[in-house]
Amino acid sequence: MSLFYVTVRSAAGTTPADLSKLFKPSQFKSLSATQHFYLYRATDLxxxxxxxPEWMMMYEMAMDESKSQQSIMNEIKSIVSNPGIEMYRQGLYSLQTSKSSSTFSSLNFHIASNFLVAVFIRLHPGRKEEFDRYYAEEHMDALMKVPGWRRTRRFVTTGLPEDEAECLxxxxxxxENGLGGEEFKHATTTMWYKDMMVNAVMSKDRRTYELCSEVLS
Structure with a gap:
């Protein structure tokens, strides 16, 4: 699967319903393969x-290598001309790995909301293989022990050389979760974690969000 996301800042008084209407997938030909559309609101402002930016939209699509980030953005910009909406970060990613708890099936806004931690990372050239191994052999198992953990998915930007790619x-x-608790502190203080942050990671941006609108499919 592939994932396209866009973050926006909006005028005061903008509601989730307003943004869902503006950014619904059916308006965009390049997003016609969207299977799920999620609207999140930042909790770390x-x-x-x-x-x-306060809001993030995510479009989950069947994989289509013919799509490009620029073509999607050109179409969105041509339709979304609301003066109260400013678009910021955008990205088109392909799924690398996914792991979920035994009790997680899918997001369902009607049953329970969702807390999302989004981590954007640029790696130094030649360090991706080692970083992937660290994630698979240590970090994933540590995160799964954090109370409230549901799922972790790892993506990488499409169509870019490895030394220019961004990992998500x-x-x-x-x-209600254990972020900030002992299990999470352990996951982010191991010797291998510290080595990766110092020697493999070029830049890192972390945001937290809460699912705040209906999930459309």
Whole structure:
């Protein structure tokens, strides 16, 4: 599968319903293969995300290598001309790996909301293989022990050389979770984690979101 996301800042008073209407997949020919559309609202605007865009839309699509980020963005910009909407970060990714808890089936806004941790990482050239091994052999198992963990999916930008690609990890949690607790602290303080952050990671951006609208398919 592939994933396209876009983050926006909106005028005061903008509601999830307003954004769902503006960005619904059926309006965009290049997003016609969208299987699920999710609207999230940032929860870290008073912390690490202060001054950053408040909303994130995610389009989950069947894999189509013919699509490009630029073609999608050109179409979105041509339709979304609302003066109260400013678009910021965008990305088109392909799925690398996915792992979920035994009790997780799919997101369902009607049953329970969802807390999302999005981590964007650029790696130094030649370090991706080692970083993938670290994730598979240590970090994934540690994250699965964090209370409330539901699922982790890892993506990489499409159509770029490895030394220019950006990695994206999406971690789904219950609203009530153990982020910041002992299990999470352990996952982010091991010797291997510290080595990766110092020697493999060129840049890292972490945002937290809450699912705040109906899930459309």
């Amino acid at each position: 008073q912390g690490a995300g202060k001054g950053k 990890a999406l971690h789904d949690y219950d609203l």
